Amino acid sequence: MDRFSMSSPKLDPVRPHPLPSTVVKDDESALVAAAKSGDIPAFETLVGRYERKIFRLAQNITQNREDAEDAMQESFLKAYEHLGEFQGNSRFYTWLVRIAVNQALMKLRRRRPNVVSLDQELDTGEDMMPREVEDWGPSPEERYGQTELSGILGKVIGELDPPFRVVFQLRDIEELSTEETAEALGLSVPAVKSRLLRARLKLREKLNQYFRRGENS
Amino acid sequence: MKCKDIINELADYLDEALDSTLRASIEQHLGNCKDCRVVVDTCQKTIQIFCNSEPAPLPEDTRERLHEALLRRLRLKKSPDGQRA
Numbered sequence: 001m002d003r004f005s006m007s008s009p010k011l012d013p014v015r016p017h018p019l020p021s022t023v024v025k026d027d028e029s030a031l032v033a034a035a036k037s038g039d040i041p042a043f044e045t046l047v048g049r050y051e052r053k054i055f056r057l058a059q060n061i062t063q064n065r066e067d068a069e070d071a072m073q074e075s076f077l078k079a080y081e082h083l084g085e086f087q088g089n090s091r092f093y094t095w096l097v098r099i100a101v102n103q104a105l106m107k108l109r110r111r112r113p114n115v116v117s118l119d120q121e122l123d124t125g126e127d128m129m130p131r132e133v134e135d136w137g138p139s140p141e142e143r144y145g146q147t148e149l150s151g152i153l154g155k156v157i158g159e160l161d162p163p164f165r166v167v168f169q170l171r172d173i174e175e176l177s178t179e180e181t182a183e184a185l186g187l188s189v190p191a192v193k194s195r196l197l198r199a200r201l202k203l204r205e206k207l208n209q210y211f212r213r214g215e216n217s
Numbered sequence: 218m219k220c221k222d223i224i225n226e227l228a229d230y231l232d233e234a235l236d237s238t239l240r241a242s243i244e245q246h247l248g249n250c251k252d253c254r255v256v257v258d259t260c261q262k263t264i265q266i267f268c269n270s271e272p273a274p275l276p277e278d279t280r281e282r283l284h285e286a287l288l289r290r291l292r293l294k295k296s297p298d299g300q301r302a
Contacts, residue, residue: 040291044284051283056272069279073286080291128224133252136259141266150273153266172264178232197228204256204263211262 032092036083043083047076050096053174056154057097058104060169063158067107075100090180097174098184101166108162128201132208140211156206160199167192168199218246223253231261 034042054075058068078099086095141149157165170181171192182192223246229235230243247254275283 040288043291044287047283047287051280052272052275055275055279069282072279073283076283076287077290080287129221130224130256133255134259135255136262140262141269146271147273149266150270153270157267168267173267173270175268193228197224200228200231200260200263201224203267204260207263207266208259211259 028092029088032083032086032088035080036086043080046092050093051076053093054096054100057100057169057174058107060154060157060173061101061104061162061166062107062111064107064111067111068104071100071103071107075103078103094174094176094180097170097176101170101184105166112162128198130201130205132205134208134212136208136211137213140207143211152207152210156203159206160202164195164199164202167195168203171196172200218242220246220250220253223247223250223257227257227260230257231264 028046031042031046035046051072055068055072058071058075059065062068062071075096079096082099086092137143144152157168160168166185167181167187170176170184171178176184178189178192178196181187181196182189185192187195223230223243226235226239226243230240235243247257
């Protein structure tokens with residue numbers, strides 16, 4: 001790509017900015033405290049708040065609706081059973097996600113026992129230079145309705161190999177930190193970073209077909 | 218700094234986890250390399266689209282089964298801090 005550097009006009013660099021958190025609500029710790037003391041409606045409020053996100057997480061990991069539903073149910077039941085062990089050192093949602101990812105991975109391993117081993121060394125060192133370099137339109141999210149967009153995102157993440165899609169799911173969708181993701185999956189921080197980079201580049205390439213400038217616009 | 222170096226540092230750049238010297242080198246390269254700029258921009262949009270996407274509503278039958286299972290189990294259990302619910 002360096003061949004372009006001499007002839008291209010000077011451009012403003014892309015500046016990253018922190019991603020918005022859509023997860024934490026102010027009353028969460030009060031709800032957790034009430035649920036701990038046996039207030040079932042308080043726990044149901046927490047379930048209602050996060051059921052969609054936990055189902056999506058389980059669906060993205062297992063790629064199977066029945067397994068995703070089972071994993072979601074078991075996650076909330078386990079969360080209630082072990083709520084007394086939740087010390088409040090992390091967000092409740094982060095703790096719940098860790099339970100859910102374990103439940104979902106168990107389902108996935110049961111269905112594909114020879115395919116899913118998160119802690120094995122993966123070759124992420126092959127050439128990662130993007131092959132397709134096409135700009136996207138100004139607002140790709142506006143081109144598709146919400147349902148259609150959800151379908152596209154679910155499809156492309158399902159095409160990633162499990163070790164990559166699980167890391168992307170935790171880090172970039174559930175907004176866990178790199179360290180939290182590493183701890184949840186029993187991986188090293190460098191392994192998380194390496195898989196995350198590969199996942200982001202692969203997803204970018206897969207989304208190109210939907211979002212590139214002029215495509216369906 | 219070459220395009221390959223940009224890719225290698227991309228995750229930390231997007232996560233704002235680089236020191237200021239390395240960040241400045243990357244931004245200098247991005248200012249001159251359209252291809253890298255497109256890759257960085259579309260990679261950032263990829264993250265944002267996933268991060269901002271709202272999960273689809275639960276199918277009604279799935280929600281009903283979830284809440285039935287919860288109520289069935291929770292009413293039989295002691296509360297997490299030891300009191301009977």
